[in-house]
Amino acid sequence: MALEKETLLNLYRNIVLIRTFEERVGEMYYEDKLPAFDIAAGPIPGEMHLYSGQEAVAAGVCAHLRPDDPVTSTHRPHGHLIAKGVDLNAMMAEIFGKKTGLCQGKGGHMHLFDPATHFGCGGIVGGGIPHAVGAALAIKKRHEDRVAVSFFGEGAANIGAFHESINLAAVWKLPVVFVVEDNLYAISVPKEASTSVRSNAERGAAYGIPAVQVDGQNAVAVYEAAKEAIDRARRGEGPSLIEAICYRFRGHFEGDAEGYLGADEKSTWKEKDPINILGAQLKEQGWLTDAEAEAIQAEMTRRVAAAETFARESPYPAPEEALENLFA
Amino acid sequence: MTERLLTTSKAIAEAIAQEMERDDSVFVMGEDIGAYGGIFGATEGLLQKFGPERVMDTPISEMGFIGAAVGAATEGMRPIVELMFVDFFGAAMDQIYNQMAKIPYMSGGNTKVPMVLMTAIGGSYSDAAQHSQCLYGLFAHTPGIKIVVPSSPYDAKGLMTQAIRDDSPVMFFFHKGVQGLGWMTPNPRATAHVPEESYTIPFGQADVKRQGQDLTILTVSLMVHRSLDAAEKLAEQGISAEVIDLRTLVPLDRETIVNSVKKTHRVLVVDEDYLSYGMSGELTAIVAEEALDYLDAAPKRLAVPDVPIPYSRPMEKYVIPTVDRIVATAKELVES
Ligand SMILES: Cc1ncc(C[n+]2csc(CCOP(=O)(O)OP(=O)(O)O)c2C)c(N)n1
Ligand SMILES: [Mg+2]
Numbered sequence: 001m002a003l004e005k006e007t008l009l010n011l012y013r014n015i016v017l018i019r020t021f022e023e024r025v026g027e028m029y030y031e032d033k034l035p036a037f038d039i040a041a042g043p044i045p046g047e048m049h050l051y052s053g054q055e056a057v058a059a060g061v062c063a064h065l066r067p068d069d070p071v072t073s074t075h076r077p078h079g080h081l082i083a084k085g086v087d088l089n090a091m092m093a094e095i096f097g098k099k100t101g102l103c104q105g106k107g108g109h110m111h112l113f114d115p116a117t118h119f120g121c122g123g124i125v126g127g128g129i130p131h132a133v134g135a136a137l138a139i140k141k142r143h144e145d146r147v148a149v150s151f152f153g154e155g156a157a158n159i160g161a162f163h164e165s166i167n168l169a170a171v172w173k174l175p176v177v178f179v180v181e182d183n184l185y186a187i188s189v190p191k192e193a194s195t196s197v198r199s200n201a202e203r204g205a206a207y208g209i210p211a212v213q214v215d216g217q218n219a220v221a222v223y224e225a226a227k228e229a230i231d232r233a234r235r236g237e238g239p240s241l242i243e244a245i246c247y248r249f250r251g252h253f254e255g256d257a258e259g260y261l262g263a264d265e266k267s268t269w270k271e272k273d274p275i276n277i278l279g280a281q282l283k284e285q286g287w288l289t290d291a292e293a294e295a296i297q298a299e300m301t302r303r304v305a306a307a308e309t310f311a312r313e314s315p316y317p318a319p320e321e322a323l324e325n326l327f328a
Numbered sequence: 329m330t331e332r333l334l335t336t337s338k339a340i341a342e343a344i345a346q347e348m349e350r351d352d353s354v355f356v357m358g359e360d361i362g363a364y365g366g367i368f369g370a371t372e373g374l375l376q377k378f379g380p381e382r383v384m385d386t387p388i389s390e391m392g393f394i395g396a397a398v399g400a401a402t403e404g405m406r407p408i409v410e411l412m413f414v415d416f417f418g419a420a421m422d423q424i425y426n427q428m429a430k431i432p433y434m435s436g437g438n439t440k441v442p443m444v445l446m447t448a449i450g451g452s453y454s455d456a457a458q459h460s461q462c463l464y465g466l467f468a469h470t471p472g473i474k475i476v477v478p479s480s481p482y483d484a485k486g487l488m489t490q491a492i493r494d495d496s497p498v499m500f501f502f503h504k505g506v507q508g509l510g511w512m513t514p515n516p517r518a519t520a521h522v523p524e525e526s527y528t529i530p531f532g533q534a535d536v537k538r539q540g541q542d543l544t545i546l547t548v549s550l551m552v553h554r555s556l557d558a559a560e561k562l563a564e565q566g567i568s569a570e571v572i573d574l575r576t577l578v579p580l581d582r583e584t585i586v587n588s589v590k591k592t593h594r595v596l597v598v599d600e601d602y603l604s605y606g607m608s609g610e611l612t613a614i615v616a617e618e619a620l621d622y623l624d625a626a627p628k629r630l631a632v633p634d635v636p637i638p639y640s641r642p643m644e645k646y647v648i649p650t651v652d653r654i655v656a657t658a659k660e661l662v663e664s
Contacts, residue, residue, distance in 0.1 A: 040513045045454035045641060097454070097640030108456045108639030123458035124416060125388050158387035159419060186388055188364040194387035255511055260363050319646035322638045 003220060005287045007063070011219045012278050012288070013296055014059040018079045019275060020300040021088070022050045022250075024308065025078070025095060025109075029254050037255060043096055043312070046108055051079035053217075053249035056274035057181050058083040060222025061149060061242070064230040070135035070148040072128030073121035075110045076248075080151050084117040092307035098314035105317045106325060125186075126152065126161035129178070133165045136174035136239070147233040148176040154243075155186025157200045166241070170207045175233035177226070178241040181216060187252045188260040201243040209239050216244030217272040220281060247272070334522040335508025337369030339481040340446070343488035344371065344408060346526045348378055351406060354492060355382040357393050358410030367412055368448045368507050390420035394445065398428045401443040406492060411447040414463045414501065428497045429472035444491045446500040449477075450550055450600060452648055453504070453512065457636035460644075462549070464501050465599075465606030468577045474498040474531060475577040479506060479552035481520045483575055486529030493528065503549045517553050532579035536588070540570035542662050543594035546585060546611050548574050551598045551649060558654035567662050577607060585611065586618045593624040594661050598649050599631040606631065625664045630657050 025044065032042035039045065051058070054076075062083035065071065073080040081091060086102075094101030095109045102114050110123040118135075122128055132150030139146045156162055157180055169176045180200045184191055197203060204211020210232070214225045222244055229240040247269040251258045258266075282288035334342065348354045356371055362385040365372035375383040386393040390411060397407035411417060417424060424445065431441050451460030468475045474496055478484040484502065491498040508518030537552060538559050545555045552573045559569040570588050574581065589595050595615050597608040608629035615627055630649045638644055 036514070037511045038513050039511050040453035046639065047455055047459065103639075105640030105643060106457075106638045108454065111456055111458070111639070123456070124418065126419065155388045158389045160389070160391050161419070187360045187367070188362075189360060189385050189387070193385060316642050317640055319642045322635055322643035322646045323633065326635050 003223070005285070007223070008220070008278070008282055008285075008287060011059050011063060011223060012282060013300070014063070014083055015055040015219060015275055015278060016296055017300045017303065018055040018058060018082045019052055020297070020304050021082060022052045022078060024304050026050050026052070026250060026254060028308070039255070044109070048109060048254040049076040049252065050250045050254065051076050051248070053269070053274070054181055054183060054246045055079055056219035056222050056278065057179065057216045057244040057246055058151070060219045061151070061177075061179055061226040063223055064226050065147070065149065067117050069146050070118040070132065072132040072135070072148075072150045073119070074125070074128060074152050074156065075121075075123050076153070077110065077112055077121035080121070081112055081114060081117070081119050084114075084119050086114050086117055086119065088303060088307040089310040092311040093314050096311040096314070097316065098311055099317045100310070100314040104321065104325070126156045126159035128152065129156070129161050129165040132176050133169050133174060136169065136176035137172065139175055140172070145234050146175065147230050149179060149230070150176065151179045151181060153186060154180055154182035154184070154191050154200055155189070155194065157203070158194055166203070166207045166209065166239070169239040170209045173238040175236065176239045177229045177233055178239065180241065180243045181246055182243055183246050183248045185252065185260070190260070199243055201241065204241045209241060211241035211243065213243045213245065216246030217274045217277055219274055219278045331521040332524060333519050334481050335369070335519050336478070336481045336484045336502065337366075337372065337507040337509060339485040339522045340370045340488050340502060341372045341374060342522070343485045343526075344492070345374060345377060347489060347492040348374070348382060350526075353404060354406045354408065355384065356408045356410070357384045357386050357397060359386055359388060359412050361385060361410050366410060368502065368504055369509060370410065370446060370502060370507070390416055391423055394420040395423040395427060397443050397445070398423055398431065398441055401441045402431065402439050406442050408444045408446060408492065411445060413459050414447040414449050415458050415461050417463065424467070425470050429470050432496060433472055440495050441497045442495045444488070444498045444500055446502065448504050449501045450503040450505055451637050451644060452550075454639055454641055454644060456639040460637035462501070462601040464499070464548070464577055465601045467499050468607070469605075472497065473578065475501070476531070476575070477501045477548040477577060478575060479503075479549050479573050480517060481508070481522045483529060483535070485522050486527050487531070487575065489526055490528040490531060494531070501549065505550045506553070515553065529575070531576045532581050533575065534581035534584040535573045535575055536570065536584065537573050538569065538571040540568040540592065542568045542592060543596055543658055544570045544572060544585075544588040544592045545596050545598055545654070545658070546572050546574060547598040548577070548607075549600065551600050554649060554651050555598050555654055557651045558658060561651065561655050562658055565659070567658065569658060582614055582618065585614060589615050589619045590622045593622055595623070595627045596658055596661055597627065597629045597631070598654055599629070600648060601631060603629060603631040603634050625661055628657055628661045630654060
């Protein structure tokens with residue numbers, strides 16, 4: 001499939017935006033936490049799971065989604081939400097725990113909810129997968145042409161929620177796409193030690209749904225596989241699964257000593273940086289010059305900086321606000 | 329000779345190692361408990377000592393591996409299984425609440441489930457609603473699970489050894505802020521002298537951490553530390569607080585509680601779990617049932633005010649009991 005220049009450039013811009021956001025959050029995370037790392041300190045306390053390295057998956061899938069297509073994500077949600085088109089200011093403010101954040105500071109980095117882009121995520125592995133099935137059920141009941149997508153890791157594909165969800169989606173022929181991001185590890189546990197099949201795409205057959213494996217570092221490959229799966233769901237032809245083989249560049253969470261990695265493993269994977277892969281494809285077509293790439297980077301740096309300023313300058317919620325929002 | 333100091337996490341790992349050496353039927357399962365040593369260090373070094381047959385990293389399949397521990401236990405093994413954060417219980421609740429807890433009773437005692445389910449609890453580091461809960465009250469509520477909630481390295485080792493040797497299912501709740509981890513806010517009480525030789529601490533024996541006359545503070549886990557700090561401040565203001573670390577909620581040392589309240593005539597429960605239908609309600613009910621006539625004031629409770637734990641720091645500080653709020657509540661109690 002020959003992709004249009006605009007399509008490829010949009011993918012590229014999205015990937016650069018996600019990377020820029022994640023790397024900046026990664027820097028700010030350490031403010032006031034060092035020299036003796038204290039997870040509770042600094043402007044961004046708590047756990048932090050960043051998406052750097054996997055951007056091509058979020059960008060390639062979400063390129064086919066409309067704002068009203070529901071997406072569920074995980075403890076590593078930033079990339080999916082940015083690709084879905086979130087208001088960056090509100091997202092950054094939530095990560096800072098500010099009143100102006102998406103969830104008024106109640107959620108934080110792992111619990112981002114954005115009705116404008118029909119997005120939800122959470123800190124319980126597998127927790128979001130049934131929600132995508134339920135969103136698809138709502139879509140089907142109302143005879144709409146929307147599609148639900150659930151992103152989750154290869155580690156999550158071993159929890160019961162995944163297996164129950166995929167069976168439900170298949171039995172009810174729901175408009176949902178399961179995207180397994182296989183970044184080789186669930187924290188320190190490698191997939192070979194946790195998973196009975198070589199590829200989670202093989203599991204599609206067990207539930208009678210189409211499933212493919214793609215190179216998750218290659219945005220074009222993800223884009224094409226996602227187009228097929230999402231178009232199929234939109235036509236009312238039921239669920240499917242995409243397994244994207246990818247790699248996280250920053251460890252499971254910030255502070256991960258990564259003692260479980262092979263010697264040259266990370267540097268080898270960094271040669272397959274999705275930004276460089278897509279950048280090379282664009283340059284080959286003559287659609288991107290070095291100067292244009294720099295301009296895109298500068299624009300994304302500016303956008304992230306603006307979100308940072310907004311977040312830093314926003315007020316914290318009042319302590320008593322903790323008691324609000326329990327019930328509708 | 330200087331005393332050997334251990335963190336709580338190392339004390340737990342040592343208890344497990346000593347029991348594994350003593351008893352072939354003991355083995356450990358859980359996520360990232362092998363090479364990683366447990367996210368909170370409770371299994372550090374065990375893989376190197378005992379190998380992957382006895383120290384098993386599991387897939388993210390809590391229902392499967394906790395249920396498998398139940399099955400292995402009914403066949404005479406003594407599994408120790410780690411649920412990384414107690415908050416993840418939901419993925420395995422049937423196996424914990426309806427299987428592990430009830431098989432001994434439903435079998436009329438003919439089937440034992442000698443397993444330990446250990447898990448991390450607690451907040452105050454902005455990990456938000458799904459990674460900061462305590463929930464020991466939820467598990468103490470269902471009959472059939474012994475509930476251990478240690479507050480110190482010494483207790484953690486002795487209670488873990490006791491838990492492994494116990495023939496009933498035990499849940500062992502260690503607080504992230506008590507583990508003595510290098511990446512958490514430093515806590516001087518999380519490192520202390522722990523004897524090298526193996527020892528046990530019987531369940532159902534509270535520890536009076538500080539003697540006092542004016543009020544009794546009943547608590548567990550990290551809140552023991554905050555209550556002791558509060559007692560120090562109260563002493564400066566002429567108020568003498570007795571601080572009792574319950575150590576186990578099931579079985580519960582009612583006698584120590586009641587005797588203390590009979591002495592001080594006032595009781596404050598400090599609990600990092602939710603307020604309603606939990607530990608604080610249970611303890612104040614016991615006091616009302618067994619020492620009502622001795623009370624000079626209605627009991628007070630300080631607990632998470634029935635909301636999930638919010639992410640943002642000012643709100644989290646507002647819901648989890650702090651030293652200052654313990655002091656203020658104790659003063660109100662004494663002045664009432
Ligand atoms: C039910 C549950 N079990 C365990 C965890 C702890 N945990 C958080 S992320 C994670 C690994 C997830 O691996 P994967 O699904 O592959 O996603 P990745 O982190 O690689 O993006 C684990 C075990 C959790 N949050 N929820
Ligand atoms: Mg993974």
